[in-house]
Every structure is written in C-alpha cells, then in structure tokens.
Amino acid sequence: MSGTLSLKPSYYEALKRLTIELVGVKIGAEHEFLVETRLLALARKEGFESLNQMIDELFSRGQTRLAIHVVTALLERATSFFEGRNGFETIGDVLLPNLHKLYRGGTVRILSYGCSSGQEIYSAAILVDKIAEILPNMKIELIGVDYPSQALERAKKGRFTHFEVQRGLPIRHLIKYFTQDGEDWVVKDSLRNKISFIDHNLLSDISDLGTYQIVMFRGHLNQITKPAKKRILRSLSRLVCAHGYLMLGCNESLDTANFWFDPVPIAAGCFKKRGKMAENPFLSPVPNPADEETSQQLPIATQFQGNGAL
Amino acid sequence: MKTATKTCLIVDDSKMIRRVATRILRELKFEPSEAGNGREALDICKASMPDAILLDWNMPVMDGLSFLKTLRNSSGGSKPVVVFCTAERDIIKIAEALDAGADEYIMKPFDSDILGSKFTEVGLLGQDRYAQSTL
Incomplete structure (x- = not known):
C-alpha cells in the first residue's frame, strides 16, 4: 500500500x-x-x-x-459509448442481418450483461435505430442488466455528463438522440423507451432473465476469478438461444471449455451458439461438477446476513 | 514500414489551451502547430495544408466558423479533418458548425480521453486505442 x-x-x-x-x-x-x-x-x-x-x-x-x-x-465501471467499436460493427454488419435472415424478421432480443451506466446498451439502441431500414419486420428488444447500483440508476435515467457524452459518441448522434439539460445530456425518450433495465446479481440465478439472440459481456472476463468466470459463462450459455451470439471483448476468450459456442471467424470475441437445443447440456438442469468450486463456504461473505440480496 | 507523422494545426486565441492541446497531440504522436486566430490559420494552411485542424469558435480577427467556411471553399481545403473545440454547447451552434464542414465537435472543457476519442471517431487514430477499463 x-x-x-x-x-x-x-x-x-x-x-x-x-x-x-x-x-x-x-x-x-x-x-x-x-x-x-x-x-x-x-x-x-x-x-x-x-x-x-x-x-x-x-x-x-x-x-x-x-x-x-x-x-x-x-x-462501477467507467465505460464509454461504442467502446470496442469493432463489436458494434459486427452486430450491425453481420449478426443482425444473419438473424433477420434466420427469423425472417421476428423479434430479436439484445442483452448488455453488466451494463453499468448504460453506454453499451444505448450505443446498441443507436445502432439499431440507424439500421432499422435494412431489417424490415424485425422487432428488436434491448435490455441492460447489472448489480443494483448508482451506475444502473443513472442508466435508467439516461443522464450523462458533458465528459461522458464526448467519449465514443459521434457528435451527430449526440444532437440526434440527446437533449441538453443544464450541464448534463439526457437521452431522448424515443430512444430511452426502447430499453429495459433490470437489477440483477450477475452471479445469481439467471432463469428469470429469459433468452436472447445477442448477449454482450465485453471487458469483464479478465477481472473475475476462474470459478466465477466459469459460472458466468455457463449462465451466459443459458441466456443465449440456439443460433444466437455471445459478444466478449475482442481480447477475451472462452478458455478451454466451449460452453456450447463456436467462435465466429471474422469477428474476434464473437461466439455463436450451436443449434441443436436438445443436445445442449447448458439448457438442462444437470448438475455440473464445476459448480462445486463456487458453492464452497464463503468465509467473509457469510458474515453478511442474507447476502443473496446482492 | 514507418508511417508519416500526421500534422495538426491548433487554432485558438488562448495560449493555455494551445499549450495543453499541443501536449496531448504530441502524446498522440501528432506533429502540432499553432495559430492564434482564423486569419493566421488560413495563412498557415495556404503554405502547407495540415492533416487535421483543432478549431476554436470565438477568436479575434477571424472566428472559427468564418475560417472553416473560407477553408472549405479554398483549393485543397476539403482535405483537413476539422474538429471544433469550443465552449459553445448549444445544439443550434453545433449543427451550424457541422453544416459549415466540421467533421467532429468537442465541447470545452476537454481532456486527453475526449480528444483521443474524437480523433479516433474521424479516423485520425486507430480504433480501440483505449483498453477496456478495469474494475
């Protein structure tokens, strides 16, 4: 120290x-x-x-x-708009057109898992708005999930500082999608209303969250412990539906296990979920021995009563 | 193969802003030069057109908007990437700058992250030069 x-x-x-x-x-x-x-x-x-x-x-x-x-x-993570720009280009140029073809329109759900103050999911919303014309008859739902925090509360309000809106957000997007409110900039209702935010402990049970065609979990993996990483990746595998995509950071990987994903060759950090749902072990409640690593007694955490609230 | 260093002209009547911007631009591997107003900047551009221009709005002699309109109508004046860097935050002013040919817009105060982000936005710097923040 x-x-x-x-x-x-x-x-x-x-x-x-x-x-x-x-x-x-x-x-x-x-x-x-x-x-x-x-x-x-x-x-x-x-x-x-x-x-x-x-x-x-x-x-x-x-x-x-x-x-x-x-x-x-x-x-609380300091994030910026369109952070990891290549990932957004992949979503707009490859993933959404592929899903549009696959579902012939339909509904596609995009999740920002660990959304912090919301820049990632708002960037996705801007992207979707920009390319809506090339995705006819496709409804896109956008959801941000994170631990209950001040950052998540800011995300729900769509309020950003003068500095935050200048990191990664092109000026044309700023004047199109935001309004000025004193020193801050606030996302216009037309964009904000397209996104739902959910308070959720990223390490807890994800069964209430449903499934998604695209899950973004970028820039988190290198910070977390190996057992937690395994547990989160297993959860993410459950969250991504068959033929859906998991977006990690461009320098992040699944390590040794594949969690029922295959890498998408043209896009670093992008993985496609295998198609046959019935063969997917992550969709069935079969106990996994790796769970034992995270289900051990937690000497400090257990000092806190009812830590399931986290 | 070594790539040529990009040049950036800083146009601002504040010596302090020019000094700060010069330091940041050097860190970003640019070769900076300075002008105190739009008229001086036009003379510099006539002699040698820079790759980028960081442009203040309110300046004596010739303001940033007049400079930009004159630049864009002059020979070779469409080449430089122009990033406004000004205390003007009104959406109408921002739209006016973009209509006049600005490529990006920075609202003061700014820091090296914002400058780097905006220069990345307009293709002056490689993508994702900033690592994902940790913790």
Whole structure:
C-alpha cells in the first residue's frame, strides 16, 4: 500500500477478499487509488467520519446493506459509448442481418450483461435505430442488466455528463438522440423507451432473465476469478438461444471449455451458439461438477446476513 | 514500414489551451502547430495544408466558423479533418458548425480521453486505442 492512502492495508486485503467472495471480481494492487477514491465518497455519503471507520463498521457488524453499497461502488465501471467499436460493427454488419435472415424478421432480443451506466446498451439502441431500414419486420428488444447500483440508476435515467457524452459518441448522434439539460445530456425518450433495465446479481440465478439472440459481456472476463468466470459463462450459455451470439471483448476468450459456442471467424470475441437445443447440456438442469468450486463456504461473505440480496 | 507523422494545426486565441492541446497531440504522436486566430490559420494552411485542424469558435480577427467556411471553399481545403473545440454547447451552434464542414465537435472543457476519442471517431487514430477499463 502506498503511504499516501488512508485505508489500512489489512482493510484493503479484506475488501479484496470480499469482492472475490461476493461477486468474483479481483481487485488488483493497481486499484488502490480507485478503491480509496470511490469508498471515500461513499463514506462521506453514509455519514462516516473516515473511510477506515466505515470499513471497520462493515467488518465488525457485517451489515449487508453497507456491504452491498461498498461492493457496488467498487464494481462501477467507467465505460464509454461504442467502446470496442469493432463489436458494434459486427452486430450491425453481420449478426443482425444473419438473424433477420434466420427469423425472417421476428423479434430479436439484445442483452448488455453488466451494463453499468448504460453506454453499451444505448450505443446498441443507436445502432439499431440507424439500421432499422435494412431489417424490415424485425422487432428488436434491448435490455441492460447489472448489480443494483448508482451506475444502473443513472442508466435508467439516461443522464450523462458533458465528459461522458464526448467519449465514443459521434457528435451527430449526440444532437440526434440527446437533449441538453443544464450541464448534463439526457437521452431522448424515443430512444430511452426502447430499453429495459433490470437489477440483477450477475452471479445469481439467471432463469428469470429469459433468452436472447445477442448477449454482450465485453471487458469483464479478465477481472473475475476462474470459478466465477466459469459460472458466468455457463449462465451466459443459458441466456443465449440456439443460433444466437455471445459478444466478449475482442481480447477475451472462452478458455478451454466451449460452453456450447463456436467462435465466429471474422469477428474476434464473437461466439455463436450451436443449434441443436436438445443436445445442449447448458439448457438442462444437470448438475455440473464445476459448480462445486463456487458453492464452497464463503468465509467473509457469510458474515453478511442474507447476502443473496446482492 | 514507418508511417508519416500526421500534422495538426491548433487554432485558438488562448495560449493555455494551445499549450495543453499541443501536449496531448504530441502524446498522440501528432506533429502540432499553432495559430492564434482564423486569419493566421488560413495563412498557415495556404503554405502547407495540415492533416487535421483543432478549431476554436470565438477568436479575434477571424472566428472559427468564418475560417472553416473560407477553408472549405479554398483549393485543397476539403482535405483537413476539422474538429471544433469550443465552449459553445448549444445544439443550434453545433449543427451550424457541422453544416459549415466540421467533421467532429468537442465541447470545452476537454481532456486527453475526449480528444483521443474524437480523433479516433474521424479516423485520425486507430480504433480501440483505449483498453477496456478495469474494475
């Protein structure tokens, strides 16, 4: 730990274990400043005199509500519009036309899994609006899912700062899809109403979320532990319907298991779900031995009562 | 094969803004040059047309919009990528700049991420130069 930070080294270590055990996310040594900054803001908001006092309260009393706030504050991702632009080009140029051909129009559902403050799903909505003419009779539903957090609340409102709208968003899109409100920019209702946002723990049961033709989970995999990664990829496999697509970051892969996906050769990070539903083990409730890795007792997480709320 | 360094003319009456933009552009591997108003910028463009122009709106002698209209009507003036960089945030003003031939638009204050993002948008930088943020 750097001497300039106020958080006790033992607390930093405990927070690292807490995020791994509750949500499977690794906090690295390089995140010290980020952790300090985010939690300091939270400590002030929660009325604590210092950051250490808040963490002391967190671990001594095992407050579930505070644990949720701490973990979601730590997990908030700084994202930008059209981040990983190649992925959006793949969706617009390849995936949606393929699905349009396959379904002869019909309804296609696109999910941003871990949508944070919403830039990814709003970018997808802009893309869909731009290419609607070439996809006749196709209804596209857009859904953003993430842990309950301030970021997700901002996503629901579609409100972005002056800085956020200038990262990745072409100026023509800004003036077409946003209105100015004081210092902020707000997504117009015509675009915002096309998207639904759902509060959901990314590591919990996904059976209520339904299935999708395109699931975006980009830029997350490298941060999470191996057991959590396996568990999430298995969930994602259940979320993607047959012949649907999983979009990971262009430098991310499924590792050794294929989770019933095949890579799409022309697009890095894009995987297509195999077609025969009946042969898909991820659609049946057959227990998987790998589950044992994540179902072990969680020494820190279990200090918090009812941690299923996360 | 080594690619030629791209040139970018910074047109702004604020010395401080020119200094900050010069530093960021050097980090982005551009070769920056400076002008304090639209008239000076036209003289520089006449001598050698830059690849890109970072253009303020409100300046003495000749403002950014007049400069841009004159540039786009001059020989070789369609070549540079022009990115407005101004405190003007009104949607009508933004639309006016785009109609006059601006390729992109930055609202001040800005930082290196915004400049990099906008330059990527207009093809001056490679795609996805920014890694996905972590945590």
